[in-house]
Each structure stands twice: as C-alpha cells, then as structure tokens.
Amino acid sequence: MSYPKDLLSSRAIVRPGKFALIPPEGLxxxxxxxxxxxxxxxxxxxxxxxxxxxxxxxxxxxxxxxxxxxxxxxxxxxxxxxxxxxxxxxxxxxxxxxxxxxxxxxxxxxxxxxxxxxxxxxxxxxxxxxxxxxxxxxxxxxxxxEMEERLYEDMHNVTILDLLPTDLAFDMNMHILTFDPPGSHPFVETHVQEHGAYLLSGEGIYNLDNEWIPVKKNDYIWFGPFVPQAVYAVGKEKLSYVYSKDCNRDVVL
Missing domain, CATH: 2.60.120.10 (Jelly Rolls)
Structure with a gap:
C-alpha cells in the first residue's frame, strides 16, 4: 500500500438487503x-x-x-x-x-x-x-x-456445472455458469433464492435490481432474494462465475 495516486473512488455498490457488487480493489x-x-x-x-x-x-x-x-x-x-x-x-x-x-x-x-x-x-x-x-x-x-458441462436452458453458448448432488439431503448447491459472448440469461430472473457469485473470468453487464452494472473477473456479487437479475457477457473472453444457491426446502412461516 502507498499514498493514493488519484482521487479516491470505487466501483463498489452496496444495497443492504438487496444486492452488493464488491470489486477486489476495496477488499x-x-x-x-x-x-x-x-x-x-x-x-x-x-x-x-x-x-x-x-x-x-x-x-x-x-x-x-x-x-x-x-x-x-x-x-x-x-x-x-x-x-x-x-x-x-x-x-x-x-x-x-x-x-x-x-x-x-x-x-x-x-x-x-x-x-x-x-x-x-x-x-x-x-x-x-x-x-x-x-x-x-x-x-x-x-x-x-474433470466434469462435463451441460447446456443451460438449451442455449448453445451458455453452460452450467452442478458441483453438488441434486439430492434432497442437500439444502444448497454450488454451480459454475459460463457464457460465451454475447451469451446471456434467457430472461431476467426474480426468485426467492439468494446467490453469492465470484467471477472467475471475463466481463459482463449485470442487471441487479434493474440497474445495468459493468462487472469483470475477480468481482464478487451478492444477490438478495427476489432481486431481478440477469447478465450479458461482453468482450473476447468467456464470462464465468462460481455461485451458491439455497434449494430443496420449503418456506418456513
């Protein structure tokens, strides 16, 4: 670390209870x-x-x-x-x-x-x-x-890996989602599940609560429940991230 060479600034965006984009520069x-x-x-x-x-x-x-x-x-x-x-x-x-x-x-x-x-x-x-x-x-x-990717939602330029068994014994899973530019989600998702995603490669424009935000390798994103979300991959490199998902359980009242 040393004295700053320019005005202090950050790409971080934090919306408590909704979502957060955490770039590596501020960790x-x-x-x-x-x-x-x-x-x-x-x-x-x-x-x-x-x-x-x-x-x-x-x-x-x-x-x-x-x-x-x-x-x-x-x-x-x-x-x-x-x-x-x-x-x-x-x-x-x-x-x-x-x-x-x-x-x-x-x-x-x-x-x-x-x-x-x-x-x-x-x-x-x-x-x-x-x-x-x-x-x-x-x-x-x-x-x-050592795993074989499968197509995500039948799209030829988007693939997914399931890292944990799809078994009711597990209340969570981890996945790796990969987009070949200009791949994207098939629609803007709005769901009860939370995600925590670490970007392994590439760049994209992410819709987080209907804000379109640039993201790139080494960024981290937290998605709260029911927050609209989707991404377009951009640039020359595949956009890939490992992310968590809660699953296989009913809502507790």
Missing amino acids: VNNVIPGFENCQVSILTSPKIGASFAHYLVTMEKGGNVAGFGEEGVESFVYCIKGDVEAGTEDEKYQLTTGGYLYCPPDKKMFLQNKGDQSTQLVLYKQKFVPLDGTKKPWTVAGNVN
Whole structure:
C-alpha cells in the first residue's frame, strides 16, 4: 500500500438487503481465529442481509485453517488457483485449480497449504436446514476440470456445472455458469433464492435490481432474494462465475 495516486473512488455498490457488487480493489484483510498465514477478506455476511458468509482467502506457504465451521453449519471451498490439502478430521483431499470440497454440518473443514506457492480460495458457510425423513448430506469432493458441462436452458453458448448432488439431503448447491459472448440469461430472473457469485473470468453487464452494472473477473456479487437479475457477457473472453444457491426446502412461516 502507498499514498493514493488519484482521487479516491470505487466501483463498489452496496444495497443492504438487496444486492452488493464488491470489486477486489476495496477488499481489506480480516484477522480471524483459526486462520494462520492467510489473507482473508469477508465478501458478504448476515450484516448486509445475506443468510450465509463468503470469504476470499489467500493461503501463503504454510497457511493453515483449523476447523472452519460451527455446529449445524455446512461449508464449501473452491480452489481458484494453487494447491491445498482440504478435508475433515478423517478424510483428506488434494485440491488443485478447479478443485472443491463440501463438508456437511456435522464435520468441520481443515485446510493446509504445504506447497511453496500461495493458493487462492473461495470459502463459504451457511446454517444447514434439516429435512425430516431424508438422509443427511455427505462429504463431496471433485474438480471442475474433470466434469462435463451441460447446456443451460438449451442455449448453445451458455453452460452450467452442478458441483453438488441434486439430492434432497442437500439444502444448497454450488454451480459454475459460463457464457460465451454475447451469451446471456434467457430472461431476467426474480426468485426467492439468494446467490453469492465470484467471477472467475471475463466481463459482463449485470442487471441487479434493474440497474445495468459493468462487472469483470475477480468481482464478487451478492444477490438478495427476489432481486431481478440477469447478465450479458461482453468482450473476447468467456464470462464465468462460481455461485451458491439455497434449494430443496420449503418456506418456513
């Protein structure tokens, strides 16, 4: 860091309870117990109206996260780039770029960077909503580079990956949505589900609560419930983002 070279400005847009666009330039480092040799930025939390928490984590050499999550809380990690050992107390997985791990609410997540290079991760947690009469969710690990994309809404230039099983045992999913310019959503969505999205590549013009806003790689977007949303991909590179979604549960009154 140093003295500013121009007038202070930001692309960040925050509408508590509705949506937020968080660009990387304004992120700050948070000190969180259990995170060692890590730079941690909290991207969203219940303070803004979200029902979950999202983090951007850079693990330096020797970085360690000891027991992420709390009782009744499920967690998820996606490896943006690098190499990290991830797991629970009794299961270990080596995640490389595109790798991910989901830990059910009865298991805490452990992360360790044993390599010489830093590793960048997106980390997520939310309270689990159990469903009577169904089996409990289980640990899931994988790598998107080993998965086959499917067309999104039968559009040839938009694809989606489902990172978790489409099973009622799970009350959430993680997806990667990818648009070949000038791909777009088929319509402006308005729904009860929340999303937290980290942009992995490309550029776009996003409709957030009927404001058309430029977005690009490394931006983070939180979408509140019932906020109109859709995107057009622009530029030369594919627009791709990994995002969360609550699902498989009825409304609680």
